[in-house]
Amino acid sequence: MRPSILKLLNPDIIVEMLEMANRLEDWDKMLNTAGILYSYAQCIYEERLYHKAKGIPVPLMDMQRPLVYYFGFSHLMRGIAYQKQQKYDDAREMIYRYAELGWMEDLGVEGEAIAEEFRGLARANLYMVDILLGKIGLLEKYCCFLEDNPEELLPGLGAILQAATQYGLDVKDLLDRYAEQSAGFGAYEDRDNISYYCCYCYHLAIYHKQAGRIREALDWTVQAIQLAHQSRHDSNFKRCLALFEALRERVTAEESRRYDEVLADCLAQVVLELPEPPPAGVPI
Template structure:
């Protein structure tokens, strides 16, 4: 439920569900601690993952929502909470490994929150972090581009540094990476538009439009349409053709659904 809400940017749903998940985890943990204190047999709950995972994941999701909403102080608070989960007793080997994974995520996400909140002096250190942790490169470059657009930064040299690795972003197929890839493409289009590079802005706008359609995210699709219109004066014949093909594909899927709707009497 949380991952689906994230893909559709339903922040209220995410916050509510993350709160429920945390309250369940807290209730289970307190019950175990009570039984231990009273020297009663500790109840065993068969969960897919150790309890520490659900504590960490609920804080992680809450932090992401706060970041997306620009509530950076609240995002930091959530990050600090899943950065250190060692207070949970009886973690065991698997639990310790999970806690360590959340420490790593906290480090990566704290960079994002600090940079988006205006601490652009951290960009150099963040670039080194991305070089050492290439699995964070896609969301990382999306963050850098977002900050560049927001604060009027020139990050051409940094983009050139990662040009070879970023060329493979389009190969990702899972929903999570597609969401990150859309953000990367969309903010890259905005970045090129601000720099006056309309051909590049149009190329990345069309790519963003295609990704928004693939993910069936209407809000992102509308944003891409508006962005395309804002740079339309620079469109080439080839780009106009790709743009219209993308729109035709979208319209074609709508037309194909009409007989199905008629069949069920809608």
């Protein structure tokens, strides 16, 4: 994309587009849009360096955050998309890019703080990618990291459970270790943490299913369905429904009741969101 066009873009709208693509799990869209955001940031940065070298005023741009944020966010979103596509080597490359943004000139106090925030995200996400790659020897170090960074515990345990189901690991001792903290996951009310908790419940259900603990698997599956519906995350909802149907033969009356309640509530919401029909005689 030509620099003259890039400079006309609003980076904060691109950030919103990336967040929407992430919620919709449109990974290809995320990669493409993140590439545009990176090109924008690179274009503006090069222009600033040119003006600085010439000793002329740097033009002001319409952006809500320091430029370093858009560099970091573009790499972060590409890393997430690659991770979800299980392209872990590509995800690691993106993580290394936003792990160190100190190469930028004139960061300032706010820019340094943003760069440090991305360094923290990089540490968390690099551990996660390595665990998903099956580097089980890092589990204890990862657990120490999670204990020092409790805000990462929920997504971290979700990743550990995903790796456990993928590689046939027994992580009962680890789950017991964090039983007290995980008991509070259900108190989260923000959308992102509800989505993380839904994934945690889903992978925990699969973990119990693989171990033959069908009762536990069903209980966590129903809970995951309720969370997916609560967060209105269609992809999670479909995955959880498919898992429930895979366990259908062992469903109890109570589990069936809870399942039917969720579906009834879902149907009621759909009906409420339907547009009103036009009055009789009015052409559609």
